[in-house]
Amino acid sequence: MKFFSNILLQTSRNLQKTWATQFMTLLTVSLSVLIFSFFFLIYTNMIKAGERLGDDLRLTIYLEEEPVLEMQSQLVRKITNFNQVEEIRFTSRDDAYNRLATQLGDNVDVLDDLDPSFLPPSIEVYPKKNLSSLAQIKRFSEYLSTLPGAIKVQYGQEWIERFNYFTKLLRIIVLLSGTLLILTTTFMVAYTIRLAVVARQAELEILRLLGATNGYIRTPFLIEGFLQGLLGSTLGLLALFFLFRWIELHFSGPGFLQLVEFTFFSPTIIGIIIAASITLCTGGSFSSMRKFMRI
Amino acid sequence: MDTPPAKKSIVEIVRATKIYTPDVVALEDISLSITYGEMLFLTGMSGAGKTTLLKLICGMEHPDKGLVEVAGKDLNRIKGVEIPQLRQQIGMAYQDFKLLPDRTVAQNIAMAMEVSYQSIRTIKKRVIELLQKLRMEHKHDALAGKLSRGEQQRVTIARAVANSPKLILADEPTGNLDSKTTRLVMELFEQCNISGTTILIATHDEGIYKKSENRVLELHSGRLVQPADRTISTPNNMP
Numbered sequence: 001m002k003f004f005s006n007i008l009l010q011t012s013r014n015l016q017k018t019w020a021t022q023f024m025t026l027l028t029v030s031l032s033v034l035i036f037s038f039f040f041l042i043y044t045n046m047i048k049a050g051e052r053l054g055d056d057l058r059l060t061i062y063l064e065e066e067p068v069l070e071m072q073s074q075l076v077r078k079i080t081n082f083n084q085v086e087e088i089r090f091t092s093r094d095d096a097y098n099r100l101a102t103q104l105g106d107n108v109d110v111l112d113d114l115d116p117s118f119l120p121p122s123i124e125v126y127p128k129k130n131l132s133s134l135a136q137i138k139r140f141s142e143y144l145s146t147l148p149g150a151i152k153v154q155y156g157q158e159w160i161e162r163f164n165y166f167t168k169l170l171r172i173i174v175l176l177s178g179t180l181l182i183l184t185t186t187f188m189v190a191y192t193i194r195l196a197v198v199a200r201q202a203e204l205e206i207l208r209l210l211g212a213t214n215g216y217i218r219t220p221f222l223i224e225g226f227l228q229g230l231l232g233s234t235l236g237l238l239a240l241f242f243l244f245r246w247i248e249l250h251f252s253g254p255g256f257l258q259l260v261e262f263t264f265f266s267p268t269i270i271g272i273i274i275a276a277s278i279t280l281c282t283g284g285s286f287s288s289m290r291k292f293m294r295i
Numbered sequence: 296m297d298t299p300p301a302k303k304s305i306v307e308i309v310r311a312t313k314i315y316t317p318d319v320v321a322l323e324d325i326s327l328s329i330t331y332g333e334m335l336f337l338t339g340m341s342g343a344g345k346t347t348l349l350k351l352i353c354g355m356e357h358p359d360k361g362l363v364e365v366a367g368k369d370l371n372r373i374k375g376v377e378i379p380q381l382r383q384q385i386g387m388a389y390q391d392f393k394l395l396p397d398r399t400v401a402q403n404i405a406m407a408m409e410v411s412y413q414s415i416r417t418i419k420k421r422v423i424e425l426l427q428k429l430r431m432e433h434k435h436d437a438l439a440g441k442l443s444r445g446e447q448q449r450v451t452i453a454r455a456v457a458n459s460p461k462l463i464l465a466d467e468p469t470g471n472l473d474s475k476t477t478r479l480v481m482e483l484f485e486q487c488n489i490s491g492t493t494i495l496i497a498t499h500d501e502g503i504y505k506k507s508e509n510r511v512l513e514l515h516s517g518r519l520v521q522p523a524d525r526t527i528s529t530p531n532n533m534p
Contacts, residue, residue: 002412009409017397204394210380210454211353214411 003215011220015227018196025192027104029232030239032175032184033277036177037240037265043170044269045262050167052258052261057137059155060126061144066092077145079125082143088185093117120151125242134164184262188230190284196288218289225285227277237270303362304328305493306352307464311361313347313517321347323517325361329495331461334488336504337497339514345497346390348514349464352495354378354385364462370516386455391465392447396440400431400450405440407457425453430476438529444471454479456487463487465496469503477503 015022026110067075067090076088091099101108137155143152191295197204207217244264265273306329313322322344329335337345340453344472351355351363368381394403397414401422408418426432429449434442436486439450448471455463463484481503488494498504504511513520 002414005415006409006412009415203395206395207406207410208379209353209387209393210407210410210458211379211384213376213379215411216379216410271486 007219011223012244014196014220014224018199021192022197025188025228026232027227028188029185029277029281030235032181033233033236033237033273036181037237037273039170039173039177041265043174046167046170050163053253057127057155059125059144059153060128061125061147062120062151063122063149064151065149067149075123078147079144079165084128084141086128089124091124093119094122096122101197102218134160162285182280185229185280186284189225189281190288193225193285193288196221212288221289222282225282229278229281230274233274236271303331305331305366307364309362310359311351313364314359314401315355320517325519327519329493331493332491332496333510335510335512336507337495337512337514338504344517345514345516346387346466347465349497350526353385353464354382367374383458384461386458386495388452388455388465388468392451394447394450396437396438398439399436400434401436403450404454404457405455412457421457425457429453429479445476446466448472449476449480452483461492463492467498468496469498469500
C-alpha cells in the first residue's frame with residue numbers, strides 16, 4: 001500500500017512537471033487511434049456488407065431457347081456437378097416479361113408495342129455461401145457460359161469487382177494506419193519518456209544515491225506509458241463514436257450507408273484496441289528506460 | 296542491517312587506493328575501521344581526499360585497489376537490490392548539497408524517506424520535526440533553489456538524517472553556517488549518535504572537533520596521517 005501511494009505520488013509529480021509534453025503525446029496517440037479505428041471500422045463494415053451481398057449473389061444464364069423438362073433436369077445435373085448450389089430457378093420468356101411489367105409499375109405501357117416474347121428465357125443460379133471469392137465466382141460463371149444453349153452469364157461482375165478492389169484498398173489503408181498507430185504510440189511515447197528521463201537526470205541520480213530501487217524509479221514511467229495508452233485510445237475511440245453517431249444522424253435514410261448498414265465496434269473489439277494501445281505505449285516507455293536510464 | 300554486535304565495524308577499509316584519470320592519486324593505501332555507534336571527524340586540507348573517502352564509503356566511487364566494506368558488504372561485489380538497501384541505511388550530506396531546486400524544502404527532505412516507502416504521515420511528521428530542530432520550520436514550503444547556501448546546507452543535513460540511517464556521512468556540513476547554526480547542526484548529529492547512528496564528519500572547521508573527545512582522522516595528500524595536536528585514535532582507544 002505504501003509502495004503504491006509513494007509511486008502514485010511520484011507519478012503525479014512527474015505528470016505535473018511534464019504536462020505539456022504529455023498532453024501533446026496524448027493528442028498524438030488519440031489521433032493515431034482515431035485514424036486507425038476509423039478505417040478499421042469502415043473495413044469491418046465493408047466485410048459485413050460483402051457477406052450480405054454474397055448471400056444475395058445470383059448468376060443469371062440467358063438461353064437461346066426455352067429448355068424442355070428433360071433438358072432442364074440435364075442442365076440442373078450439369079450445374080450441380082460443378083458446384084453445390086442453393087437453388088436453381090428456370091424463367092420462361094412469359095415469366096420474364098411479366099416480371100419486367102411488374103417492375104415497371106405505372107410505366108408498363110412502354111411495353112405495349114413490344115412482342116411479349118422479346119425477352120430471352122433464363123436460369124437463375126443461387127450459389128452456396130461457401131462460394132465467396134471473386135475468382136471462384138468467375139470460374140463458376142465461365143463454366144455456366146459453356147452450358148448448351150447459353151448465350152450470356154450475368155452476375156453483376158463489374159459491381160462485385162469494384163467492391164472487391166475497394167475492400168482490398170481498405171485492407172491496405174487499415175494496415176498502413178495500423179502501422180502508423182504502432183509507430184506513433186511506440187515512438188512518441190518512447191520519445192516523451194526519453195525527454196522526461198533526460199530532463200530529470202539530476203533527480204534520478206539523487207534518488208539512486210538515496211537508495212531508490214529500480215522499481216521505485218521505473219514504475220512511475222511505466223504508469224505514464226500505461227496512462228498514455230489508456231487515455232489516448234479511449235479519447236480516440238470516443239471521438240470516433242461521436243463521429244459515427246453524427247454520420248448516422250445526418251446520412252441515415254435511403255442511400256449507400258443504408259445499404260451497408262453501418263455498425264460500431266463490439267465491446268470486444270473496443271477492448272482489444274485499448275489493450276493494444278496500452279501494451280504499445282507501456283512497451284515504448286519500457287524500451288526508452290532500458291536505453292536511457294542508467295540505473 | 297541487523298542489530299550491530301558490540302565493537303563490530305560498520306566500515307572497514309583495507310589498503311584502498313583511488314586514482315582519478317589520468318594519474319591523480321586521490322587516496323593512497325588507506326586502511327580504516329569505524330565501529331558501530333562511533334562518531335568521528337575527518338580533517339585535512341582542501342584536495343586531501345576527504346570527499347573521495349566519503350564517496351568510497353557510500354559507494355559513489357569504487358577503489359582502484361583495496362577493499363571497502365560497509366556493514367559487512369564488500370561494495371565492489373554487491374549487486375541488484377542489495378545496493379539500494381545499503382544506500383537507504385547511509386545518510387550522506389553532500390558538500391554540493393545535491394538538492395532539487397524546483398522542489399520545496401519539505402519535498403527534498405521527504406525524498407530520503409519516500410524511497411524506503413515510509414507512510415506519508417510518518418514522512419510529514421519527521422520533516423516538520425527536523426525543520427524545527429534546525430530552526431527552518433518557516434521554510435517548509437520554500438523552494439530549495441531560493442534558499443541561501445547556509446539554508447541549503449541545513450536541508451541536505453536534514454535529508455541525510457531523515458531516514459534514521461545506521462551511518463551518516465557529512466561532507467563539510469558547517470562550511471556555510473554561522474556559529475549558532477553550527478551548534479544546532481552538531482546537536483542534531485549528537486542526538487543521532489546517542490540513538491546509535493555512526494557518524495563520520497569531514498570538516499575544515501577546527502571549532503567543531505578541537506574540544507571533542509571523539510576520534511579525529513587527518514588526511515594529507517591522500518594518506519591518513521597523525522593529527523598534529525593529538526594521537527591518531529583507533530577504535531580500541533576510543534573514549
